[in-house]
Amino acid sequence: MRHPASPPPATSLSPTPDLRRRRKDARPAELAAAALRLFVDKGYTATRLDDVAAAAGVSKGTLYLYYPGKEALFRAVIEEGMVAALSLAEHEVAAFRGSTADLLHALLIGWWERIGGTPLAGVTKLIISESRNFPEVAQYYREQVLDRGRALVRATIARGIAEGEFRPLDVDAAVDIVIAPLLLLAVSRFSLPLATGSIAPEAYLETHFELLVNGLKRS
Amino acid sequence: MRHPASPPPATSLSPTPDLRRRRKDARPAELAAAALRLFVDKGYTATRLDDVAAAAGVSKGTLYLYYPGKEALFRAVIEEGMVAALSLAEHEVAAFRGSTADLLHALLIGWWERIGGTPLAGVTKLIISESRNFPEVAQYYREQVLDRGRALVRATIARGIAEGEFRPLDVDAAVDIVIAPLLLLAVSRFSLPLATGSIAPEAYLETHFELLVNGLKRS
DNA sequence: CTGTAGTGACTGACCAGTCAGTAATATATG
DNA sequence: CATATATTACTGACTGGTCAGTCACTACAG
Numbered sequence: 001m002r003h004p005a006s007p008p009p010a011t012s013l014s015p016t017p018d019l020r021r022r023r024k025d026a027r028p029a030e031l032a033a034a035a036l037r038l039f040v041d042k043g044y045t046a047t048r049l050d051d052v053a054a055a056a057g058v059s060k061g062t063l064y065l066y067y068p069g070k071e072a073l074f075r076a077v078i079e080e081g082m083v084a085a086l087s088l089a090e091h092e093v094a095a096f097r098g099s100t101a102d103l104l105h106a107l108l109i110g111w112w113e114r115i116g117g118t119p120l121a122g123v124t125k126l127i128i129s130e131s132r133n134f135p136e137v138a139q140y141y142r143e144q145v146l147d148r149g150r151a152l153v154r155a156t157i158a159r160g161i162a163e164g165e166f167r168p169l170d171v172d173a174a175v176d177i178v179i180a181p182l183l184l185l186a187v188s189r190f191s192l193p194l195a196t197g198s199i200a201p202e203a204y205l206e207t208h209f210e211l212l213v214n215g216l217k218r219s
Numbered sequence: 220m221r222h223p224a225s226p227p228p229a230t231s232l233s234p235t236p237d238l239r240r241r242r243k244d245a246r247p248a249e250l251a252a253a254a255l256r257l258f259v260d261k262g263y264t265a266t267r268l269d270d271v272a273a274a275a276g277v278s279k280g281t282l283y284l285y286y287p288g289k290e291a292l293f294r295a296v297i298e299e300g301m302v303a304a305l306s307l308a309e310h311e312v313a314a315f316r317g318s319t320a321d322l323l324h325a326l327l328i329g330w331w332e333r334i335g336g337t338p339l340a341g342v343t344k345l346i347i348s349e350s351r352n353f354p355e356v357a358q359y360y361r362e363q364v365l366d367r368g369r370a371l372v373r374a375t376i377a378r379g380i381a382e383g384e385f386r387p388l389d390v391d392a393a394v395d396i397v398i399a400p401l402l403l404l405a406v407s408r409f410s411l412p413l414a415t416g417s418i419a420p421e422a423y424l425e426t427h428f429e430l431l432v433n434g435l436k437r438s
Numbered sequence: 439c440t441g442t443a444g445t446g447a448c449t450g451a452c453c454a455g456t457c458a459g460t461a462a463t464a465t466a467t468g
Numbered sequence: 469c470a471t472a473t474a475t476t477a478c479t480g481a482c483t484g485g486t487c488a489g490t491c492a493c494t495a496c497a498g
Contacts, residue, residue, distance in 0.1 A: 135411070177426060
């Protein structure tokens with residue numbers, strides 16, 4: 001066959017008005033988005049580049065015009081989006097005026113709105129699954145996402161202790177206790193049976209917050 | 220080559236005295252243990268059965284004498300060990316006399332000793348990574364491990380509330396908040412960069428416990 | 439010499455990566 | 469403006485390597 005179907009007809013519904021062909025600038029992001037979905041769903045090794053290309057509406061050859069190989073596509077998927085969300089949160093924390101409990105609450109909600117509730121949450125599962133196979137990517141993620149996120153929570157807890165709102169405790173361990181339910185929530189969205197089977201994410205986060213401030217504050 | 224090295228000589232150090240050949244009864248467990256290690260480390264799809272067999276000290280043909288295929292090996296890896304640990308915990312909880320806080324503490328420590336600190340913890344990462352590709356296995360794990368573990372924690376929290384030791388709250392959400400740091404700790408052992416980079420698991424669990432009881436108890 | 443545990447070369451399917459070719463757009467020419 | 473030519477985005481058949489699963493065989497045990 002020459003054409004899959006027909007050259008000009010009904011361009012279906014797509015984000016941009018779309019000319020169906022020749023869209024050099026939009027391709028990389030479309031391919032990365034398709035790859036994220038498939039990598040998270042099936043795993044890196046089990047995902048075929050033919051499927052990624054098809055999901056982005058192009059052929060495999062086109063994929064290789066924009067990415068030199070499968071691993072480069074993986075890197076692009078990880079190194080995208082998350083960092084921007086982090087920078088925003090860092091500014092918000094620095095500018096925040098109010099109780100530390102309110103700041104902690106804002107952090108949890110902000111995480112859900114900008115990461116946990118978006119396709120970006122899938123990156124968490126991807127890193128868990130593949131970090132051993134891609135040590136350099138894992139290190140990048142650790143430095144640029146995890147460490148910065150942890151520093152944010154750490155600063156928040158330290159602020160609460162300094163102002164006498166929270167009682168003194170092992171801050172480093174506490175940071176991970178704060179973060180753990182978030183990561184679990186992110187992962188469970190892409191791994192059916194893990195936790196919060198039926199509970200609404202918002203209620204789950206509220207309970208987490210409530211337990212935290214009660215556990216953190218001076219008695 | 221006929222033999223990897225030599226037939227009778229120094230059988231290295233292995234659990235059983237070992238006769239090197241003809242050990243029909245020990246093979247399945249050895250193969251499953253080797254498979255767990257490799258599946259957790261590299262992922263299911265990226266693990267070659269040749270490597271699993273070699274790690275268990277046999278050839279690939281032998282693997283097929285004991286398991287009908289790769290997926291059956293995966294099932295065996297998941298459906299083994301975890302359930303026994305759960306039954307034990309269920310009996311301990313039923314027989315426990317003492318404060319609910321102490322019971323919660325015993326649950327956390329018991330989990331670490333029987334699951335979190337053992338190779339069994341890798342099953343958690345495996346389920347996270349592969350549940351989408353094996354829905355039936357995921358459902359088995361959910362019913363036989365997750366739901367029963369969650370019921371255990373749920374009963375503990377309910378006990379605390381009934382006896383006036385804990386304040387009333389959303390029990391279902393609280394259960395997942397209790398479990399989340401455990402799962403994260405298990406996963407981080409096999410996914411380098413996730414959390415508790417340097418913190419000792421015991422200290423981490425103690426902080427978790429301390430935060431929990433402070434957050435749970437009546438103020 | 440019979441049964442059973444174990445072997446490893448083989449095969450067929452699958453897939454990452456390639457490349458010669460096709461078709462859409464841009465530019466040059468009469 | 470029509471037509472030729474150059475450029476660029478895109479395609480999909482093909483290849484080479486990999487690996488799950490098979491099976492004819494070996495060797496040990498009783």
